[in-house]
Amino acid sequence: MPKADYPPEIQRLILHLKRLQGVGPRSAERMAVALLTGKSGVAMELARALEAAAQGVVHCQICGFFQSTAATCPLCESPERDQTIVCVVEQPTDVIPLERTGAYHGLYHVLGGRLSPLDNIHPENLRISQLERRLASGTVREIILAVGSDVEGEATAHYLGDMLAHRPTGAAPVTVSRLAQGLPAGGGLDHADDLTLHRALSGRRLV
Ligand SMILES: [Zn+2]
Structure with a gap:
């Protein structure tokens, strides 16, 4: 006797839910059934x-943060933000915890990841050339590296620090700093609480 299983429509839904990061087969099944019942x-x-978000949200061409296709970038286009400071983060989601501290009023630059040669992530796979182009305008005076404190984060900060220290002659000087220690090792900024981030920002050290 063949064993009964979910109808193909539910199986398809489970399959798609399982593809999401952090969702295992059992939770995918529970989510699918909960949604339908x-x-x-x-x-x-x-x-x-889901459809509206997938169609209506893009990444800002300048900073890489999320942007609604129906509006301009809430960060780059804000006249109240300090245009001379750019905080470099790994992921667009890192912007949110920094914003929540209320301690930062500059601009952002999302790299889209961090250097990890073992995973085949090299400088050209990140938004590093875009950062160089932003600096070419000469408006930016300070770069804050808010990347992770694990091995890949360190490698990324080192690479960027080196790149920024060897800018073409005649380029406007840029101060480079890193968030103070105290951020959770190996974790993204979204794991840090407001107070830790606030301290990390105000205690940033020159690279
Ligand atoms: Zn932007």
């Missing part, structure tokens, strides 16, 4: 929200 309309609302 939950309050009526929840699944369709989620489907519509």
Whole structure:
């Protein structure tokens, strides 16, 4: 006797949920079943929200943060932000915890990852040339490296520090600093609490 299984539609949903980072087969199954047996309309609302987000959100061409296609970048286009400081982060999600501290009012530059030769992530795979182009305008006076404190984060900070120290002759001088120690080792900024980040920002040290 063949064993009964979920209908193909549910199996397909489980398959897609399983692809999400951090979602195992059991949780994917639970999520799929909860969505389909939950309050009526929840699944369709989620489907519509997902479609709208997937179609309506891009990355800002300048800083790399999320940007709604219906609006300009909330960071780069803000007249209240200090245009002379750029905080370099690994991921767009790193911007949120820094913003929540309320201690930073400059601009950002999202690298899109960190150097990791073992995973085949080299300088050309990150938004490093875009950073160099931003600096060419001469407006930026300070760069804060807010990358992780694990091995790959250190390697990325070292590479960027070196690159910024060897800028072409005649280029406007740029001060380079790193967030003070105290950030969780190996973790992204989203694991750090407000106070730790606030201290890390105010105690940043020159590279
Ligand atoms: Zn932007």
